[in-house]
Amino acid sequence: MTNPLLKINDLKTYFHTYNGIVKAVDGVTFELGKGQTLGIVGESGCGKSVTSRSILRLIESPGKIESGSIHYKDSNLLTLSESEMNSIRGKEISLIFQDPLTSLNPVMKVGDQISEAIGLHFDMSKQETQEKAKKMLDLVGIPSSEERYYDYPFTFSGGMRQRLVIASALSCDPSILIADEPTTNLDVTTQAQILDLLSDLKSRLGMSIILITHNLGVVAWLCEYVAVMYAGRIVEYGPVKEIFKNPQHPYTSALMECLITSDTSSQVDSIPGMIPDLINPPSGCRFHPRCNHAFDRCLSDDPRLFTYDKKRDYACWLKE
Amino acid sequence: MLNYIIRRIILLIPIMLGVSLIAFSIMHLTPEDPIIKMLGEGASEELVSELRAELGLDDPIHIQYLAFLERFFVKGDMGRSILNGRPVMSLIAGKLPNTIILAFTAMFIAIIVSIPIGVISATKPNSLIDNLSRIGALIGLSLPGFWLALVLMYLFSVHFKLLPPSGFYGPEYLILPALALSMRELAVLTRITRSSMLEVIKQDYVIMARSKGLAERSVIYKHALRNALIPIVTVAGLQFGRMLGGAFIIETVFAFPGIGWLTVDAIRGFDYPVVQASIMVMTTAFVLANLLVDIIYAYLDPKIRYDQD
C-alpha cells in the first residue's frame, strides 16, 4: 500500500498478571489507508480489543505495550509524550466501545460530553462548541437536538446512546475511527441502523474506519479489507472479497463455514475446542490443536505471514 | 424527586413512633421503682409522691405514653432534670449545638484528609501512599475511640502540655476531641473513597474520556470522582448523623459539654426525664440527618432527580 495513513508493525502488548504473562497481542502487523475500512475479526479474547486500545495507548497496568511501532502520518505513536498523545486522541484518532449503556458519563449532560472533546482540541467559544455539538447530534440522527443536548444519558435508548457515542467520537473530525464491536450489544434492528449510520458517515466524511467485530456479516457489509486474528496474531489479511471467496487459512475457512450454516449473528460457538491459553500458547502454530489439517510441522514451527497472490497474507504451512 | 422525598418522610412516622416507644419504656425497664432510683433510697415519702404525680406515673401506661408523645412533639416540655432541677429541654438546647460543632469539625477533618488520600490510593495502586493508607485505615478502624482519646490526651495535654484536656472554652478545646472523633470516619471514608474510585475508574466512560484526549487530571476529577462521590457522600452523611449520637464516649473522656456527655451523666445518675428527652433528640437528629442524606443522594443521581414518575 502506498502511503498508508496508519502502519502498525510487530505490535506486542502483554499483561503481567499473577498467573503469568498474558501475550494478548503478540506481533501484529497491518496497514490502513486513507478512506479505507478495515475489519478485524476473531473470537473473544483473540486480542482485537487490546490492539485497538494499544493504538491509542489506552493500556493500563498490568498491561504494557512491549515493542513494535505504530506509525500515524509521520510519527510513531509509541514514542510520543502523553500530552502529544492527547492531541492525537479524539482529534486524529477516535474510539467507540461496544456497550453504549456504560460509555457515557451518567451524571453529565450528553451535549456537554460531546462539546467537551471539541473545546479540548479547538479554540472556540463555549457558544461555538455547543453549536458544533448540536450539529453533530443532527448528523447522527438524534431528533430535537436543540433540546436533547441538555438531557442525561439515561433518557436515551441503547441505540440512541450509541449514536451519541459516535457523535462524540466524530466531533473533532478524526482521520481514523476505531469502532470496537459497536453493534454487539444492540438488538438486530438497531444494529442495522447503526451500521447504516456508519456507512453513511463513512461516505460523507471520508474517514478511515477500523471495525472490530466477531461478526463476519458486518465485515462483509462495511469493510474493504479484513484481518483475521487468532491468539494474539493476525492469521489472514487482505481484501474482503478475496478472502471471503477463497480463504487460505484453516481458521478463516472454519469461520466462513459457521457463517453459512448458522443463522445467529455470532458464529463463534461452532468451532470445536477452546481458545488457547495466552500465557502458555500452544507450540508451533497456535491454531494446530483445533485445526483439521494440522500436520507435524504445525506443532513445531510458528508460521509467519506469507504473501499469497501479491494481494494478501496468511500464516499457515499448508499452502507454503 | 418530590414523590421520592414525600415517601421517605411518610416512612418516618412509624419509625419515630417506635423510637419514642422505646425511649419511653426505658424508665420502666428497671426492676426497681424508678422514682426510688431517681431520688435515692433516703428520699422522703412526700418527695416521692410529689415526683410520682409530676411525672404522671400513677396513670395507666398507655396514657403515660400518649402524654409522653404530646410532651415531646407538641409541647416541647419534658419536665425538669432530677439531678439539677433545670428544665430538660433548655439543658439539651444548651448542649446540642456544642455536639453539632464538634461533629462538624470532626467530619471536616475526616473529609479533607480522606478523599484526596482515597483518590491517590485508587489511582496509584500499590504505591507507598496506597499501602500506607490502607494499613492506616485498618488501624484507624480498630482503635477503640475512648482509648485513642486517652492516648491523645496523654500526649498533647499531659506530656507535651500543648492542648487543654477538657471543657469547651474556646476553639483550641475542640482540637483533641475532634481529632479523636474523626479517626474512625477518616478510616471509613478513605476506604470507601478508594473502593468507589477503583470501581468507577474501570468504567467504560472513563476510558472514553481518556480516548477523547482529556488530561488525566481532568479524567480523574471531572469524570471519575464526580461519579464516585455519590456513594461517598451517602456514607459521609450517614456517619455524620451517627456522630451526633455516637460522640458520647469521646465527650465523656474530654468532659466536652455536649449532648452525649449530658446523656451519659443522666444515665449514670438515673435522671430519667433527661435520658428520655436526650435519646429522643439524638435519634430525631440522626433520623433527620439520614433523610437529608437521602435527599442529597436523590439530587446527585440524575436518574432520581429527573424521574417524572
Place this chain on the structure above:
Amino acid sequence: MIKLTKINSIFRVKDGSELQLVIRSIRKSRISILGIIIVAILILMGLFGPLLVSNTPYEMDIDDRLATPSLEAPFGKDEFGRDIFTRVLYGLRISLTVGIVVVSISGTIGVFLGLVAGYYGGISDSLIMRLTDIILAFPGLVLALAVAAAIGPNIINVMLILSFTWWTSYARIVRGEVLSIREEDYVTAAKVMGVKDWTVTFRHVLPNVIGPIVVFATLQMSYAILAEASLSFLGVGLRPPEPSLGVIINGGKEFLRVAPHVSALSGFVIMLLVLGFNLLGDGLRDSLDPKMRRI
C-alpha cells in the same frame, strides 16, 4: 460443541469446588493470613493464658501500686497493685466470650427473621423491616447504653442487649437473597413440578448467603469487642473489679500522668484483637468476592 468463553469471564463452578477456590484464595491473601495469626494468638492467650499464670486477676498488692512493667509483671500493676498482664488475659477471655455469644445469638435471630421476611413477604416482611428501621434509628451505642443502665450493668445483660439489637444486618442479607431467588426461573419451574417452596429456597439461598454472613460475623466480632469495652469503660457494662479490658482502661485513666501504662497497654491489646478480626474479615471478603477469584 463447547461453548467458548472469554479469558476473563467468570467460570461456573460447582459448590464443592467453590470451597476449594475460596480456601486457595484465602491462602494466597496475605491479609487474611495475618489476621488469622493475630486472632489465633490472642484466642490462645485468652483461652489458656489464665490457666498458666499463677496469680488471680483480683489479687491486690497495695505497696506495689502502679508499678511499671518489669519481668515479673510484664504489663506492670494497676492502681490496686493487681497484675495487669493477668487481668488482660482474663479480659481477653471476656471480650472473646462476649463476641462469640453476640455473634451467635444475633446471627441466629437475624437469619431466621430474614428468612421469614423474605419467604412470607407481606405483613411479616413489613413488620420486620420497620422493626429494623426503628432499631437502626438509634445512633451507635445509645440504646445499648440506656438499656444497660436501666436493667443493670453486668455481662449477661450486655450480651443480650447487643444480640437483640444487632441482628439487623443478617436479616437484610438473608432477606435480600431470598427475594432475589424467588424471582428466578428455576424456582418457578420447581414449584410447577411440585417441589416444596421451603426446600428450594433453602437450598439455593444458603450457599449464596454464607459468604456475606461469615464476613459480617467476623466484623461483628470486632464491633462486639469494642462495644463491650466501651460500655465497661463507661461503667454500664462490666464493673470493677471484673477484669474487662474496658474496666482496666477506665481504672487507669485517672493516673495518666504518673502511670500511663495501665490504660495504654490494655487498650493496645484491644486494638490488636480488633485489628486481627478486621484483617480476617477483609481478607475473607476479598476471597469470597467472585471477581477476585479468577486470574
